[in-house]
Amino acid sequence: MVQHTGVNLAVDLRTSARAFPDKPAIISKDGPIPYRDLDSRVDRLAVGLHKIGIRKGDRVAFSIGNTPDFACLHFAALRAGAISVPMNPMLRASELRPYLGSVAPRVIVSQESFANEVMSAGPHPAPVYVIGRHPSAMAFSELETEGQPIDAEMTSDDLAVLAYTSGTAGAPKGAMLSHGNLAANLDQMVKIEGSYTQPDDIVLAVLPLSHIFGLNVVLGLSIRQGATILLEERFDAAATLRRVADHGVTILAGAPPMYLAWLAVDSPAAFDLSKVRFAVSGASRLPVEVIPAFREVYGVEIWEGYGLTETAPTVATTRMGEQRPGSIGLPLPDQEVRIVDASGEDVMMGDPGEIWVKGPNVFKGYWEEPEATSKAFSGDWFKTGDIAYQDEDGYLWLVDRQKEVIIVSGFNVFPGEVEEAIRSHPSVADAAVLGVPDPRQGERVKAFVVTHPEESLSEEEVIVHSTKHLARFKVPSEIEFVDELPRMPSGKVVKRMIRSEELGPAV
DSSP states (O other): OOOOOOSSSSSHHHHHHHTTTSSSEEEETTTEEEHHHHHHHHHHHHHHHHTTTOOOOEEEEEEEOOHHHHHHHHHHHTTOEEEEOOOTTTTOOHHHHHHHHHHHOOOEEEEGHHHHHHHHHHHHHOEEESSSTTTSSSEGGGOOOOSOOOOOOOOTTTTEEEEEEEEEOOEEEEEEEEEEHHHHHHHHHSSSSSOOOOOTTTTEEOOOSSSHIIIIIIIIOOOOOHHHEEEEESHHHHHHHHHHHHTOOOEEEOOOHHHHHTTTSSSSSSSSTTTOOOOEOOOOOTTTTHHHHHHHHHHEEEEEEEEGGSSSSEEEETTTTTTTTTOBEEETTOOOOEEEESSSBBOOOTHHHHHHSSSSSSSBBBTTTTHHHHHHHHHTEEEEEEEEETTTOOOOOEEEEESOOOEEEEEEOOHHHHHHHHHHHEEEEEEEEEEEETTTEEEEEEEEEETTTTTTOOOOHHHHHHHHOGGGGOOEEEEESSSSBBBBBTTTTTHHHHHOOOOOOOO
8 A cells, every 4th residue: 555645635645656666557548657757747847837936826727538648737736736617528619618707717728629719718917828739828838947946835734736626507516625624535535445546557548637536536546545547538439348357457537428328339348348347337327227238248247336526426325235226325534415305304314315424525715706616515514406105225326316417428518507598599599408318328418499480490509509609518419499498487498398398389
C-alpha cells in the first residue's frame, strides 16, 4: 500500500512517482508514460502556471479530451494551488459561455479540435492556450517551464475542482469540491475490502475524464494507488475490447451503454478478458439483465455504483456486500445515508423516500449560488433528489429521480437547456423535453414542439437548429409537434401529462 501524506491531491502523484518511478502511469495511443515523467511534466506546467500569475484559488479552465494533457494540466493546477475546472469538450460555444462567465478563469486551455468553440465563447479576458495550433491563441507548450517545483500548501477545505452540473432550468452550477471532499471519497473506496483499485491494476479510462466518475474514481484513484491507466480518447466497442485484451487490463470502468455495446459486438469470444478482475458501472442505472449476461459472455462481474457530482462522487456500491439484482448496494464507509419523506422525517424501512447523504465527501455548495446551495442542504445533509428505499440489511434500491435530468449514455441532459435552445427558433412558440427509454443509451431526448400559428416546421429543421446550440448528446432524436402543452396555473408545464400521452397530435 502506498503511504500518502498532505492534503493537496497533487501529492498523490508525487508519492506514487517516488514509489513507482519507472512504472507506466498512463498508456495512451502514443505509448507509455512512466510515473517519473508524468510527475516531471506536471512540475513544469505548475511552474509555468505560477509564472503567468496563477495563485491559490485562481481558476484554470480547460476543454481537453482523454489525453495525457488532461491529466497533466489537472494535477498541475492543483499543484499550483489553483482550482481545476474541467469542461466537457463536446460543448458548443453557447453552452461554454455561461460556464466561463460564471467561473471567471485566469487561464483557459483547449485542445486544438475544440478551440474554435472555446474561442467563439469569448471574448475572453483570460489568456487562451491551445494544444496544437490556433491563430488567436498561444501554444500550450509555452506553459511548460523549468524551475523549482511547486507544492502549494492546501487545507482540506480549499477548493480543488469546480465540477459543473445544471439544474432543470438549464443554468450551469459549479459544484465546489475541496481537496478534502475528493480525498475523502478516495479513502472511502480504498477502505472497501478488495478495494476498487490496487497498485498492480491496469484500469481502462475511456469514460470522459471531464466527468466526475472519470476524474476521481478512474484518474484520481488510479494515481493515488499507483496503478496504470489505459487512456482511450474515444469509445469504440470492438476496438476498445481489443486494447483491453492486448494490454491486460484488470479493471473496466464504464457507463451502462458501454456494457450493452460490448455485449453486442460480433464474436465476443475473440476478446480475451481473462485478466479483468471486475468491472464497475456508474453514471446511470444498469439494466438488471446486463450483469448475468456479461458474466456469461466474458466471465467478468460488474459492480454497480451510485453517486453524484456533489458527493465526489460515490455514495453506494454493490462492491460492498453481495450482488442483489436491482440494488445499488451499500453506502461506502464513513458516509451516512437517510431515506426521508417530504417533511424531512425518516420513512419506515422498505418505504420509498429521498436519499439524503452526509459525510466528508459531500461538496461545499454551488459556486456563487447561495440560494441553490441552501436548497440543496438540510443542516449537514445533502438532499440528492433521488428516490430509493432501503431494505432490512441496509441495501439501497433506486426507485426514481426527483429531478428531471435525462441521462444519455451516462451524460446529464437538463430539459430546460434543450427547451431554451429549441425555443430560440423563430417558428417555435413553445417546447417541452422528456427522456424516453432507449436500449442502447439508457435514455434519449424527445421534444414536444408547438409552432407559431401558420408557421410550419419539420422534425429535421428542429434537430439541425438544436445541433447549432447543443452538444450532440443533448440534441433531441425525436420531435413531436403538438397543438399546446399542458400547463399549471403558474405556467409550469405538467410533464406527467405528457408522459401519460394525454397530448393530441398537432393538426
